Amino acid sequence: MKNTIADLVKHAVKTLVAAGRLPAGLPEPEISRSRQEGHGDFSTNFALAAAKAAGRPPRTVAADLAAAMGGSDLIDRVELAGPGFLNFFLKPRAFQQIVRDILAQGNDYGRQTPRSHKVLLEFVSANPNGPLHVGHGRGAAYGDSLGRLLSWAGYEVVREYYVNDAGRQMDILALSVWVRYMQVRGHALDVPENGYRGAYVGAIARTLADVAGAGLERAPQDILVAPPGLEADVIMDVRIERLKEALGAHYETLHGHGLKAMLADIRDDLADFGVHYDRWYSERTLMQSGAVERAMERLRASGDLYEDQGAQWFRATRYGDEKDRVVVRENGVTTYFASDIAYHLEKCERGFDTLIDVWGADHHGYVPRVKGALAALGHDPARLEVLLVQFAILYRAGVRAQMSTRSGDFVTLRELRAEVGNDAARFFYVLRKSEQHMDFDLDLAKSQSNDNPVYYVQYAHARVCSVFRQLAERGLPVPDYTTVDLEWLTAPEEWALQKALARFVDVLTEAAEVREPHQIAYYLRDLAAHLHAYYNAHTFLGAEAPLRAARLALIAAARQVLANGLAILGVSAPESM
RNA sequence: GCGCCCGUAGCUCAAUGGAUAGAGCAACGGCCUUCUAAGCCGUUGGUUGCAGGUUCGAUUCCUGCCGGGCGUGCCA
Missing domain, CATH: 3.30.1360.70 (Arginyl tRNA synthetase N-terminal domain)
Structure with missing residues (x-):
């Protein structure tokens, strides 16, 4: 419009x-x-x-x-x-036409014509070394809603989860699982302080014991050594090395078991949350395919790599980063950053017009080096959009809650979903602009109270459904929307509701443009308010036939737009509440 | 120290550089014999952190302070 x-x-x-x-x-x-x-x-x-x-x-x-x-x-x-x-x-006619369009196009109303613009959307990508917590939930809700929003706006969207299944963090998980496995097998060991201590580690260990029996038992004193005078991180590395030596080929069994269990957990969790991916992209696979080496080779060829103190450095300062970054360690192992360069290079080569990464705000310092690497590899860094999602600061009983994967002291996304419900959780998350710091009041979110705005919007939808149920019960006909005379709609509330409906496509288009799904949430709340006001001011079924038909057409259109908007947010539109 | 994000009503948050800065919650007062009261109507509530600058016009853009968060690894 x-x-x-x-x-x-x-x-x-x-x-x-x-x-x-x-x-x-x-x-x-x-x-x-x-x-x-x-x-x-x-x-x-x-x-x-x-x-x-x-x-x-x-x-x-x-x-x-x-x-x-x-x-x-x-x-x-x-x-x-x-x-x-x-x-x-x-003119009124302009708005009446919108109502007709909505009723004619139904579940597809608002979907824009495809624009042959391919977007790769990567989001969540949490390390598979623990269950998703409520912080990841924000990235999941935002990323998924953004994906749906972009699809509605006509973009071709591919969704990807980058799995950090290589590297030290996964080794630490393996060691942690092994210790708990030994406990299950009857050995009295303590979990290392800087290992993962959450209850889920024990659960993984038990299933491991089921399949591996005694096969992974090794003498603890050979592995959990604590050489004096070393920092905790170094001791951890020594222990990981010892464990790898002691287990030999069986280390892969341990490592793989932990990885598989965590990935399955994350995948199920997200699926239950309504979040689905087109592809789970494995860092290990990337490394094994030689893509990382190839990427490093290209950087070397363009003179963007140099050696210093036994390590290989990417000349990031040449591309605006504040310092150069290590890509191959002194010990010959490539860094996470090296994998990420290869991954983003591969993304570019797959022919996307736009790459969108949704990251936690704690990774913001990482943006210049990835963009720098793309520039060094001859790709336009502007094609990469990094959208930072600020932390959700949790409050429980008015007190700030700790969020540590290591200690296992955190609220999981699964717990939140169980207590609040998927709809409320998603709506709550997406109601805040992503770059806005967010106070997540767990007691409020869990209270199932009417404070949660999702009920307000869903209720508007359910109310219209209820009117149509009553219509059927009273044996009144459903009007023919193609011939209904909308000139009967003259009340201020009817005028306002039509205008609200007319905004939908503009809001959708704008929200997609600026990557802000929260605009949809605010719009829906506004639309619901107009619907509720209308509902309270007028009766629909009691009106004379022509007026009744016009009013039913209007609320049917409102119901449709509420449903379509909620679909963009991945929130259900219940027929009764 | 340096870099990024943020600062708006008592609280949680909106507001493509536009006209009188808006919602929800909280507080107060009304509305169920009628299609769902998880609703509606009304009242109260502001020096948009502070100080400058650009502009016909600034919550929005720029600079400097103040306050909060995050980052500043050969972790991921």
Whole structure:
């Protein structure tokens, strides 16, 4: 709808330029939705923006523009206001057409025509060394909603989860599982302080004991050594090395068991949350395929790699990073960053127009080096959009809760979902702008109270469903939406509801553009408010036939847009509550 | 120290550089003989952290302070 108005204004500007009333080369006119009733439905500040270039006062430019607008079957009238705004008042017919479109297109209303723009969306990608916690939940809800939103906006979206199944953190998990396994087998060992201590480690150990029997038992004193004078991290490395030596080929059994168990857990958790991926991309597979070496070779060839202190460094400072970064350690092992370079190179080569990474805000310092690597490899770093999701700070009983995977002291996403429900959790998460720090009040979220805005929106949907159930019970006919006369809709609440419906596509398009699914959530709340106000002010079934038909068409349209909007957020639209 | 994010009503948060900064919760007062009261209507609530600057116009952009979060690994 906004675009339609924009086209009319652009045409008028073109006419004025051709007539010599305005200079050429003016900025594109911008159309915005009026916030206030008295300012019409849309407005443009074009005259204010063009006044200087035109060398005339804004109001005279605006008057010219208004005169050049000509007639339209959408616009009722144009008013010149304030310092030079042009306000457009639309005809009822414009909104009635929206209602008809919604009812005709149903579940697809709002879906934009495909635009042949391929997006690779990577999100969550949490290390598989523990269950997802509520912090990951925010990334999951945001990333998934963004994916759905982009699809609705016409983008071709591929969703990916990058699995960090190589590296030290996974070795630490393996060691932690092994210790618990030994406990299961009757050995009295303590879990190392800097190992993973959560209860899930014990669960993995028990299933490991079931399949491996005594096969992985080794003398603890050979492995859990504690050489004096070494830092905890170094001791951990020594122990991992000892464990690998002691287990030999069986280490893979241990490592693989932990990995498989965690991945399955994460995958199920996300699936239950309504989050699905097209591909789970394994870092180990990437390394084994030689892609990492190939990427390093290309950097070496372009002179972006150098050796220092026995390690290989990527010359990140050449591309705006604050320091150079190690890609191959002194011991010859590539770093996580090296894998990530290869992964992002591979993403580029798969032919996506845009790469979107959703990261936790703690990784923000990582952005320049990845973009730098892409630049070094001859790809435009602007193709990579890194969207940072700020931490959710948890409060339990008014006290800030700790979030540590290591200690196992955290609230899992699964726990949250069980207590709050998927719908409330998703809506709650996505109600905040991603880069906004978020206070997550667990007691409030878990309280199942009416404070949670998701019920407000869902209730609006359920209410309309209820009206249609009553309609059937009273033996009244469902109106034919193709012939219904919407001119009967004249009440202020009806007018307001139609206008709210007309905003949907504009909101969707804009939200996708700026990667902000929260705009959908706020829109839905606003739409629901109009529906509730309407519901309370008028009866639908009690009205005379033609008016009843028109009203039913309107609320049916509202129900449809509520359902479609909720679908974008991955939230259900219940028929009764 | 340096870098990134944030600072808006008592609380949690919105607001493509636009006109009188908005919701929810909390507080207060009304509305169920009628399609679901998980709802509606109304009232109260603000120096947009502070100080400058750019602009016809700044919550929004720039600079400097203040406060909070995160980062600043040959961890991932």
